[in-house]
Amino acid sequence: MKLFIDTTNWQLCLILINEQNQIVEEFIQKDTKKVSDITMSNIVKLLKNHNLILKDIKDFYVTKGPGSYTGVRVGLSIVKTLKTLNNEINVFLIDSLALQGVGKKCISLLDARSDKYYCGVYDNNKVINEPYLIEQKDLKELQKKFLEYTIIKDYDGVDFKINVLKALKQFQKVQTTSEISPIYIKSFI
Structure with missing residues:
Protein backbone atom coordinates (compact mmCIF):
# COMPACT_ATOMS: atom_id res chain seq x y z
CA MET A 1 0.00 0.00 0.00
CA LEU A 97 3.83 23.60 -6.73
CA ALA A 98 4.79 20.79 -9.13
CA LEU A 99 2.04 18.57 -7.72
CA GLN A 100 -0.52 21.33 -8.19
CA GLY A 101 0.46 21.77 -11.85
CA VAL A 102 1.32 18.20 -12.79
CA GLY A 103 0.98 17.52 -16.50
CA LYS A 104 0.10 21.11 -17.35
CA LYS A 105 1.75 24.09 -18.94
CA CYS A 106 1.24 26.40 -16.00
CA ILE A 107 2.29 29.01 -13.52
CA SER A 108 1.67 27.33 -10.18
CA LEU A 109 0.98 29.70 -7.26
CA LEU A 110 0.38 29.15 -3.57
CA ASP A 111 -0.46 31.92 -1.12
CA ALA A 112 2.62 32.86 0.92
CA ARG A 113 0.72 35.62 2.75
CA SER A 114 1.67 39.32 2.87
CA ASP A 115 0.79 39.81 -0.85
CA LYS A 116 3.34 37.20 -1.91
CA TYR A 117 3.08 33.83 -3.60
CA TYR A 118 5.21 30.74 -3.84
CA CYS A 119 5.63 30.34 -7.58
CA GLY A 120 6.86 27.68 -9.95
CA VAL A 121 6.56 27.49 -13.74
CA TYR A 122 6.09 24.09 -15.39
CA ASP A 123 5.68 22.80 -18.92
CA ASN A 124 4.15 19.32 -18.77
CA ASN A 125 6.23 18.28 -15.73
CA LYS A 126 9.39 20.02 -16.97
CA VAL A 127 10.52 22.66 -14.50
CA ILE A 128 10.88 26.04 -16.22
CA ASN A 129 11.33 28.05 -13.00
CA GLU A 130 12.21 26.38 -9.69
CA PRO A 131 9.97 27.42 -6.78
CA TYR A 132 10.57 30.98 -5.65
CA LEU A 133 8.77 33.82 -3.90
CA ILE A 134 7.03 36.45 -6.03
CA GLU A 135 5.18 39.57 -4.97
CA GLN A 136 1.62 40.00 -6.16
CA LYS A 137 2.57 43.22 -7.98
CA ASP A 138 5.03 41.25 -10.15
CA LEU A 139 2.54 38.60 -11.31
CA LYS A 140 1.40 40.57 -14.38
CA GLU A 141 4.97 40.71 -15.70
CA LEU A 142 5.34 36.97 -15.18
CA GLN A 143 2.08 36.34 -17.03
CA LYS A 144 3.32 38.44 -19.97
CA LYS A 145 6.43 36.28 -20.13
CA PHE A 146 4.41 33.04 -20.15
CA LEU A 147 1.29 34.04 -22.12
CA GLU A 148 0.15 30.55 -23.08
CA TYR A 149 0.56 29.17 -19.54
CA THR A 150 -2.47 28.57 -17.32
CA ILE A 151 -2.41 29.99 -13.79
CA ILE A 152 -3.24 27.50 -11.07
CA LYS A 153 -3.57 29.05 -7.64
CA ASP A 154 -4.04 27.67 -4.13
CA TYR A 155 -5.20 24.23 -5.32
CA ASP A 156 -8.36 25.83 -6.75
CA GLY A 157 -10.02 23.21 -8.92
Whole structure:
Protein backbone atom coordinates (compact mmCIF):
# COMPACT_ATOMS: atom_id res chain seq x y z
CA MET A 1 0.00 0.00 0.00
CA LYS A 2 0.98 3.62 -0.59
CA LEU A 3 0.11 6.69 1.41
CA PHE A 4 0.21 10.25 0.10
CA ILE A 5 0.56 13.02 2.70
CA ASP A 6 0.26 16.75 2.11
CA THR A 7 0.37 19.08 5.10
CA THR A 8 2.09 22.01 3.42
CA ASN A 9 -0.65 24.53 2.71
CA TRP A 10 -3.11 24.98 5.56
CA GLN A 11 -4.81 21.68 4.91
CA LEU A 12 -4.37 18.00 5.50
CA CYS A 13 -4.62 15.68 2.52
CA LEU A 14 -4.20 11.92 2.88
CA ILE A 15 -4.68 9.47 0.02
CA LEU A 16 -4.44 5.72 0.41
CA ILE A 17 -3.42 3.96 -2.82
CA ASN A 18 -3.31 0.22 -3.50
CA GLU A 19 -0.65 -1.72 -5.40
CA GLN A 20 -2.55 -1.27 -8.69
CA ASN A 21 -2.32 2.53 -8.22
CA GLN A 22 -6.03 2.83 -7.50
CA ILE A 23 -7.36 5.22 -4.89
CA VAL A 24 -8.67 3.36 -1.87
CA GLU A 25 -9.67 6.45 0.15
CA GLU A 26 -9.04 10.17 0.23
CA PHE A 27 -9.25 12.42 3.29
CA ILE A 28 -9.01 16.21 3.00
CA GLN A 29 -9.45 18.74 5.78
CA LYS A 30 -9.11 22.29 4.50
CA ASP A 31 -8.28 25.50 6.31
CA THR A 32 -6.67 23.88 9.29
CA LYS A 33 -4.18 25.73 11.44
CA LYS A 34 -3.81 22.63 13.63
CA VAL A 35 -2.31 20.28 11.07
CA SER A 36 0.38 19.26 13.57
CA ASP A 37 -2.31 18.17 16.03
CA ILE A 38 -4.47 16.14 13.64
CA THR A 39 -2.20 14.47 11.10
CA MET A 40 -1.14 11.29 12.92
CA SER A 41 -4.59 10.60 14.38
CA ASN A 42 -6.14 10.94 10.91
CA ILE A 43 -3.50 8.68 9.36
CA VAL A 44 -4.25 6.03 11.98
CA LYS A 45 -8.01 6.45 11.45
CA LEU A 46 -7.66 6.21 7.65
CA LEU A 47 -5.60 3.02 7.95
CA LYS A 48 -7.97 1.55 10.54
CA ASN A 49 -10.89 2.07 8.11
CA HIS A 50 -9.16 -0.53 5.92
CA ASN A 51 -7.85 -2.84 8.65
CA LEU A 52 -4.32 -1.57 8.12
CA ILE A 53 -1.54 -0.34 10.39
CA LEU A 54 1.50 1.81 9.61
CA LYS A 55 3.64 -1.28 9.01
CA ASP A 56 1.38 -2.15 6.07
CA ILE A 57 2.44 1.00 4.21
CA LYS A 58 5.58 0.43 2.18
CA ASP A 59 5.61 3.61 0.10
CA PHE A 60 5.07 7.15 1.41
CA TYR A 61 4.55 10.00 -1.05
CA VAL A 62 4.94 13.42 0.55
CA THR A 63 4.98 17.07 -0.50
CA LYS A 64 8.08 18.90 0.71
CA GLY A 65 6.87 22.49 0.33
CA PRO A 66 6.91 25.30 -0.21
CA GLY A 67 4.07 26.23 2.08
CA SER A 68 3.25 26.93 5.67
CA TYR A 69 6.44 26.61 7.73
CA THR A 70 4.83 24.32 10.30
CA GLY A 71 2.82 22.44 7.69
CA VAL A 72 5.91 21.63 5.64
CA ARG A 73 7.64 20.20 8.71
CA VAL A 74 4.71 18.00 9.81
CA GLY A 75 4.51 15.62 6.84
CA LEU A 76 8.27 15.44 6.45
CA SER A 77 8.85 14.82 10.15
CA ILE A 78 6.42 11.91 10.11
CA VAL A 79 8.09 10.15 7.17
CA LYS A 80 11.58 10.97 8.40
CA THR A 81 10.75 9.35 11.75
CA LEU A 82 9.22 6.31 10.06
CA LYS A 83 12.22 5.92 7.73
CA THR A 84 14.59 6.24 10.71
CA LEU A 85 12.70 3.47 12.50
CA ASN A 86 12.42 1.29 9.40
CA ASN A 87 14.84 1.97 6.56
CA GLU A 88 12.97 -0.56 4.40
CA ILE A 89 10.10 1.84 3.71
CA ASN A 90 10.25 3.97 0.59
CA VAL A 91 9.86 7.73 0.74
CA PHE A 92 9.11 9.78 -2.37
CA LEU A 93 9.04 13.59 -2.41
CA ILE A 94 7.64 16.27 -4.70
CA ASP A 95 7.32 20.02 -4.35
CA SER A 96 3.76 21.20 -3.76
CA LEU A 97 3.83 23.60 -6.73
CA ALA A 98 4.79 20.79 -9.13
CA LEU A 99 2.04 18.57 -7.72
CA GLN A 100 -0.52 21.33 -8.19
CA GLY A 101 0.46 21.77 -11.85
CA VAL A 102 1.32 18.20 -12.79
CA GLY A 103 0.98 17.52 -16.50
CA LYS A 104 0.10 21.11 -17.35
CA LYS A 105 1.75 24.09 -18.94
CA CYS A 106 1.24 26.40 -16.00
CA ILE A 107 2.29 29.01 -13.52
CA SER A 108 1.67 27.33 -10.18
CA LEU A 109 0.98 29.70 -7.26
CA LEU A 110 0.38 29.15 -3.57
CA ASP A 111 -0.46 31.92 -1.12
CA ALA A 112 2.62 32.86 0.92
CA ARG A 113 0.72 35.62 2.75
CA SER A 114 1.67 39.32 2.87
CA ASP A 115 0.79 39.81 -0.85
CA LYS A 116 3.34 37.20 -1.91
CA TYR A 117 3.08 33.83 -3.60
CA TYR A 118 5.21 30.74 -3.84
CA CYS A 119 5.63 30.34 -7.58
CA GLY A 120 6.86 27.68 -9.95
CA VAL A 121 6.56 27.49 -13.74
CA TYR A 122 6.09 24.09 -15.39
CA ASP A 123 5.68 22.80 -18.92
CA ASN A 124 4.15 19.32 -18.77
CA ASN A 125 6.23 18.28 -15.73
CA LYS A 126 9.39 20.02 -16.97
CA VAL A 127 10.52 22.66 -14.50
CA ILE A 128 10.88 26.04 -16.22
CA ASN A 129 11.33 28.05 -13.00
CA GLU A 130 12.21 26.38 -9.69
CA PRO A 131 9.97 27.42 -6.78
CA TYR A 132 10.57 30.98 -5.65
CA LEU A 133 8.77 33.82 -3.90
CA ILE A 134 7.03 36.45 -6.03
CA GLU A 135 5.18 39.57 -4.97
CA GLN A 136 1.62 40.00 -6.16
CA LYS A 137 2.57 43.22 -7.98
CA ASP A 138 5.03 41.25 -10.15
CA LEU A 139 2.54 38.60 -11.31
CA LYS A 140 1.40 40.57 -14.38
CA GLU A 141 4.97 40.71 -15.70
CA LEU A 142 5.34 36.97 -15.18
CA GLN A 143 2.08 36.34 -17.03
CA LYS A 144 3.32 38.44 -19.97
CA LYS A 145 6.43 36.28 -20.13
CA PHE A 146 4.41 33.04 -20.15
CA LEU A 147 1.29 34.04 -22.12
CA GLU A 148 0.15 30.55 -23.08
CA TYR A 149 0.56 29.17 -19.54
CA THR A 150 -2.47 28.57 -17.32
CA ILE A 151 -2.41 29.99 -13.79
CA ILE A 152 -3.24 27.50 -11.07
CA LYS A 153 -3.57 29.05 -7.64
CA ASP A 154 -4.04 27.67 -4.13
CA TYR A 155 -5.20 24.23 -5.32
CA ASP A 156 -8.36 25.83 -6.75
CA GLY A 157 -10.02 23.21 -8.92
CA VAL A 158 -7.26 20.69 -8.25
CA ASP A 159 -8.43 17.12 -7.71
CA PHE A 160 -5.75 15.62 -5.49
CA LYS A 161 -6.66 12.07 -6.43
CA ILE A 162 -6.06 12.77 -10.12
CA ASN A 163 -2.94 14.88 -9.57
CA VAL A 164 -1.30 12.40 -7.20
CA LEU A 165 -1.87 9.49 -9.57
CA LYS A 166 -0.56 11.55 -12.51
CA ALA A 167 2.48 12.60 -10.47
CA LEU A 168 3.52 9.23 -9.04
CA LYS A 169 6.44 9.00 -11.49
CA GLN A 170 7.41 12.63 -10.79
CA PHE A 171 8.04 12.04 -7.09
CA GLN A 172 11.72 11.56 -6.29
CA LYS A 173 12.73 8.59 -4.20
CA VAL A 174 15.05 9.33 -1.31
CA GLN A 175 17.75 6.92 -0.25
CA THR A 176 18.57 8.30 3.17
CA THR A 177 16.78 10.31 5.85
CA SER A 178 19.14 13.23 5.23
CA GLU A 179 17.46 13.67 1.82
CA ILE A 180 14.11 14.25 3.49
CA SER A 181 14.35 18.00 3.64
CA PRO A 182 11.86 20.82 3.14
CA ILE A 183 11.66 23.60 0.60
CA TYR A 184 11.62 26.80 2.60
CA ILE A 185 11.55 29.92 0.48
CA LYS A 186 10.45 32.65 2.84
CA SER A 187 12.90 33.97 5.37
CA PHE A 188 11.59 33.87 8.93
CA ILE A 189 14.40 35.88 10.48
